[in-house]
Amino acid sequence: MxxxxxxxxxxxxxxxxxxxxxxxxxxxxxxxxxxxxxxxxxxxxxxxxxxxxxxxxxxxxxxxxxxxxxxxxxxxxxxxxxxxxxxxxxxxxxxIEPSPHAIGNVQKGKIRICQKSSCRKRGSRKVLTALNTALQTSGRDKEIQLQPMGCVGKCKAGPNLVVLPDKTRYTRVKPKNITHILQQHF
Ligand code: FES
CATH class of the missing domain: 2.40.50.140 (Nucleic acid-binding proteins)
Structure with a gap:
């Protein structure tokens, strides 16, 4: 220090x-x-x-x-x-009294993107960056949360992405697909 x-x-x-x-x-x-x-x-x-x-x-x-x-x-x-x-x-x-039910209703959903090595090699980081930019520029970054996730076993079809709460899975996602995915779910 x-x-x-x-x-x-x-x-x-x-x-x-x-x-x-x-x-x-x-x-x-x-x-x-x-x-x-x-x-x-x-x-x-x-x-x-x-x-x-x-x-x-x-x-x-x-x-x-x-x-x-x-x-x-x-x-x-x-x-x-x-x-x-x-x-x-x-x-x-x-x-303070602990309250596990103290959950607000700001969030509309989550997008999880695999950030493990196979998906990373196939561009999952670029997808994450593109999503982050799209959400921030549209002011929806508080409604739609981005989360990295671990391998889901579909490494050759990466980058893999899951949209919640729908639980819809997407494979081989590219940054150009982001707009379509957001329109479909939010
Ligand atoms: S590394 Fe992403 S699904 Fe396996």
Whole structure:
């Protein structure tokens, strides 16, 4: 830790917005709508596998972790160590009661794309990037969540993609197919 860095614990509640993916398309953090605005919170490595599939946009959650504040620049970095359900409107640990049913209705669906080696060789990363761009430019990135997924056993027909809740599978997807897929399902 640098001499200008101060480390403290934090507790924060808010609505889960979206996952943030690393360059390798793995989940590395989340965006949370809180009373102090939208926050990016990095997930500890131990939390990543457990969180990757379960959070739905609009879900109220409470996060505990540590924050590093650069006392020179004022920049704050948040890292989550634990995530639990929270009641809508929660702001501190004192008024939290776990509620697994506290799920909002913002989300319309999910698109999962295989990011394992065979699909990657066949261009699944380009498809993921194209989808991400299409959703962000149309402002639908909060309604339709993108998720990397593991091998589904159809490696030679990759890139493989699944649209939820319909559970429709697509094979050999190319970036030019994205518009059609979005029109079909959303
Ligand atoms: S690597 Fe994508 S389906 Fe097997």
């Amino acid at each position: 640098g001499k200008h860095t101060k480390k403290t614990d934090f507790t924060l509640s808010g609505r889960f917005l979206t996952y943030v993916l690393s360059k390798g398309c793995n989940v590395k953090g989340i965006r949370l709508a809180t009373s102090r605005g939208e926050q990016y919170i990095k997930l500890s490595k131990a939390l990543r596998p457990a969180c990757a599939d379960i959070l739905q946009p609009g879900t109220w959650i409470q996060i505990q972790g540590c924050q590093k504040v650069n006392t020179k620049t004022g920049k704050v970095k948040l890292k989550a160590k634990s995530i639990m359900p929270a009641l809508p409107g929660s702001s501190s640990s004192d008024d």
